[in-house]
Amino acid sequence: MKKLIFLFLGAFFLQACMKGQRVDLVVHNAKIHTVDENYNVHEAMAIKDGEIVEVGPERQILNKYAYDEEIDANGKDVYPGFTDAHGHILSLIDQRLNLDLSGSKSFGEVIFKLEKYASGQKRKFIVGRGWDQAVWGTKEFPDNEKINALFPDIPVLLIRVDGHAALINDCLYKKAKLEGKNIEGGKILLKNGKPTGIILDNTITEISKLIPPFTNQERQKAFLEIQEELFQYGITSVHEAGIEFKDIAFFQSMNKSKQLKLQLNAMLYPSKENIDFAQKNGVYHENNLLIRSFKVVGDGSLGSRGACLKHPYHDDPLTHGFLTTPVTEMRKVADVCRKTGYQMNTHAIGDSTNKVVIDLIAEMYAFKKDHRWRIEHAQVLDPADIKKMGDYAVFPSVQPTHAVSDQRWAEDRLGKERLKGAYAYQSILNTTGIFALGTDFPVESFDPFATIHAAVKRKNKENFPSSGFLASEAVSLENCIRGMTIWPAFACFREKSTGSLEKGKEATFIILDYPLTVSGNFKENFAYMTYIKGKKVYSAE
Ligand SMILES: [Zn+2]
Numbered sequence: 001m002k003k004l005i006f007l008f009l010g011a012f013f014l015q016a017c018m019k020g021q022r023v024d025l026v027v028h029n030a031k032i033h034t035v036d037e038n039y040n041v042h043e044a045m046a047i048k049d050g051e052i053v054e055v056g057p058e059r060q061i062l063n064k065y066a067y068d069e070e071i072d073a074n075g076k077d078v079y080p081g082f083t084d085a086h087g088h089i090l091s092l093i094d095q096r097l098n099l100d101l102s103g104s105k106s107f108g109e110v111i112f113k114l115e116k117y118a119s120g121q122k123r124k125f126i127v128g129r130g131w132d133q134a135v136w137g138t139k140e141f142p143d144n145e146k147i148n149a150l151f152p153d154i155p156v157l158l159i160r161v162d163g164h165a166a167l168i169n170d171c172l173y174k175k176a177k178l179e180g181k182n183i184e185g186g187k188i189l190l191k192n193g194k195p196t197g198i199i200l201d202n203t204i205t206e207i208s209k210l211i212p213p214f215t216n217q218e219r220q221k222a223f224l225e226i227q228e229e230l231f232q233y234g235i236t237s238v239h240e241a242g243i244e245f246k247d248i249a250f251f252q253s254m255n256k257s258k259q260l261k262l263q264l265n266a267m268l269y270p271s272k273e274n275i276d277f278a279q280k281n282g283v284y285h286e287n288n289l290l291i292r293s294f295k296v297v298g299d300g301s302l303g304s305r306g307a308c309l310k311h312p313y314h315d316d317p318l319t320h321g322f323l324t325t326p327v328t329e330m331r332k333v334a335d336v337c338r339k340t341g342y343q344m345n346t347h348a349i350g351d352s353t354n355k356v357v358i359d360l361i362a363e364m365y366a367f368k369k370d371h372r373w374r375i376e377h378a379q380v381l382d383p384a385d386i387k388k389m390g391d392y393a394v395f396p397s398v399q400p401t402h403a404v405s406d407q408r409w410a411e412d413r414l415g416k417e418r419l420k421g422a423y424a425y426q427s428i429l430n431t432t433g434i435f436a437l438g439t440d441f442p443v444e445s446f447d448p449f450a451t452i453h454a455a456v457k458r459k460n461k462e463n464f465p466s467s468g469f470l471a472s473e474a475v476s477l478e479n480c481i482r483g484m485t486i487w488p489a490f491a492c493f494r495e496k497s498t499g500s501l502e503k504g505k506e507a508t509f510i511i512l513d514y515p516l517t518v519s520g521n522f523k524e525n526f527a528y529m530t531y532i533k534g535k536k537v538y539s540a541e
Pocket residue numbers: 086087088241440
């Protein structure tokens with residue numbers, strides 16, 4: 001008996017002793033999807049100084065730690081915070097501050113919104129973004145006749161949803177002195193020898209330089225609203241796919257004032273100033289801002305027939321698209337990347353562009369095996385080139401919602417045969433063993449649950465098509481979640497610090513409102529709570 005009491009006391013003493021380990025926060029009664037190597041699920045997690053101390057069974061964690069704060073998750077799903085591995089916060093800011101044309105169901109609606117917007121503001125340059133003629137049931141681009149009549153004296157620039165085509169009025173055409181101008185990687189569409197008002201790719205970039213900028217204050221306000229919405233969806237990190245030199249300072253100042261709470265991996269456009277920045281700073285990582293890559297734009301989009309294909313477009317035999325950055329330029333950037341340790345993340349949509357980029361990466365692979373050269377989109381590939389991605393450690397960054405949005409016209413552009421290598425995410429995964437998922441917002445919405453539905457079910461939010469678009473390319477839910485958590489961490493060399501819920505990693509996690517399932521139809525879901533490095537950044541309560 002004496003012995004038993006001794007044992008009992010001993011156990012009590014031991015527990016009290018261990019309870020002495022004090023942590024800041026314990027999350028328990030949860031379904032914690034750790035996304036570790038074996039995809040383990042646990043019930044509880046202890047957090048201190050923004051880091052995970054331990055993840056394990058309920059009693060083990062509750063008995064072991066004394067805590068200042070606890071969250072009883074009520075059995076809800078907990079995941080590592082989601083990453084959108086390809087988004088454009090800056091474009092979304094512009095879209096919000098300018099005329100938002102997304103969701104317009106006809107060209108008439110575009111004109112209606114344009115007139116309403118113009119009557120209510122004082123800016124002497126009208127910029128709209130987000131129209132999509134495919135939604136209006138036509139393959140043809142609109143022309144500028146109506147906007148010329150309405151706005152003879154104010155420049156008007158209306159950018160298509162994908163950012164690769166725009167409609168401008170004659171006033172802007174004259175102001176930009178486009179007559180007779182030949183812009184490399186750009187295009188001015190003509191009809192009967194006259195410009196229709198539609199311009200493509202680098203011509204838009206050129207014209208955009210004329211837009212009077214918004215103030216920093218206006219942009220910061222829009223940024224904070226967007227950041228809050230991202231947290232609401234459980235997105236804790238965005239890979240911002242292309243920023244100008246001036247925008248480095250914008251994000252640095254937000255970071256310094258602690259308003260940037262999101263983990264931002266900003267890719268630099270390879271301008272002279274940005275290359276100087278990379279050479280001077282090397283890999284830049286301050287608090288929440290990471291800069292360690294260049295974004296190279298290899299071609300345009302499939303929607304605007306600017307994506308560079310090996311063979312002509314199925315629905316326009318006279319064109320096969322074009323490269324927006326010549327190979328010699330790409331190689332120059334790749335050389336800078338090799339020397340600075342920066343990654344090169346190249347936008348490649350067409351099969352020709354993808355081949356060119358994979359070949360370049362193959363060249364670079366000879367110097368260093370683990371450089372994580374990324375291809376952004378990897379949208380249409382020759383199956384032979386998909387195989388090569390694995391051979392040369394090409395890192396794919398793809399957007400599943402593009403597949404289910406483009407399904408309306410992808411076959412028109414490509415024909416049946418070429419569809420076999422299009423939006424082929426499972427085939428890509430079979431050879432690379434890894435990918436990062438994103439949305440390319442504001443081209444698509446940044447709703448990560450739409451991404452999951454598109455990747456796993458190959459359906460849009462309206463559950464179309466019922467049997468899934470190119471359904472054999474569906475990926476498993478587990479791999480989809482990896483593609484939104486640990487693999488994007490790999491995609492920017494941060495896998496040792498974040499992307500899964502394991503001891504020693506940043507406590508960046510989300511508690512979901514509803515259980516995450518992919519059975520049946522699309523269900524709206526949100527974060528119930530969002531934490532970054534142990535700090536609450538969003539709560540639905
Ligand atoms: Zn993009």
